[in-house]
Every structure is written in structure tokens, then in C-alpha cells.
Amino acid sequence: MSTTTATIQTRPALPLAEQACCTTLLREPITAGQAADLAHKLKALADPTRLRLVSMVAAHDGGEACVCDLTEPLGLTQPTISHHLKILVEAGIFTRDKRGVWAYYALVPSALDALSAVLSTAR
Numbered sequence: 001m002s003t004t005t006a007t008i009q010t011r012p013a014l015p016l017a018e019q020a021c022c023t024t025l026l027r028e029p030i031t032a033g034q035a036a037d038l039a040h041k042l043k044a045l046a047d048p049t050r051l052r053l054v055s056m057v058a059a060h061d062g063g064e065a066c067v068c069d070l071t072e073p074l075g076l077t078q079p080t081i082s083h084h085l086k087i088l089v090e091a092g093i094f095t096r097d098k099r100g101v102w103a104y105y106a107l108v109p110s111a112l113d114a115l116s117a118v119l120s121t122a123r
Contacts, residue, residue, distance in 0.1 A: 026121055034118075041115060044091035049074065050084050054093065054112075057105050064097070064106035 030038070045051060052074065057065045070081050085105050088094040093111045097104045 025118060038118060041091045041093065044087050044093060050088055053084055053088065054107065057094065058107045064104045066102045066104050068102060
């Protein structure tokens, strides 16, 4: 018996950061792909722990932090924090840099700017 795996692409051709310069929710209707991408990013941020992680990592020395830097301030276990960080990386909000046994996370500079531009009321 053989197994077939299908890959479904749910992201638009252009990343949200490249679309943000031209499209806001109020200027013109966004496409289904843009809506899916935006919803993915907003869903990643729509969690109190993940919002705190964004703030903590961005404010950390050098703008990056290791899971080991985040467990005590959040009062959560390493696997729980790693799960939240993975979601933020998959949404394009953080980057992950593996160094030895530790992974360091940093905010993608344009990620929040792109979300802000799409949600802006400025025309």
C-alpha cells in the first residue's frame, strides 16, 4: 500500500509585507489569499502569551532571546514556550536561529509594520 501526500498552498504569491504598501482593508477589498495570510498572522498574535513573547523578545538585549531567557519571566515550561514561539515563526513574526543546543528568536523587522499598514485607516 502506498501513501500519497498532497501539498496545499494557502498563502498568496506575495508576502503580506510586500502587499501592505498598496492595500489596506479600507482602500480596496483584499483577496482571499491576502485574507488567509492576514488571518494566520492575527491568529498567531491573538494570544496573551504570544503577545508577551513578542514584547519580551523585541525588548530583550540585541532584540533576540533564547527560550531559556523566557521561561522564568513567563512562568511557563520550555515546551510550552517553544510551542508558542513555533507558531510565531510559522506566521512570519519571528525568525529562529539555532546556535548549538539553543534556538534564538528575533522579531522580523517588517512583520508588525506590514500588519499595521494593512490595518491602517490612512488612505
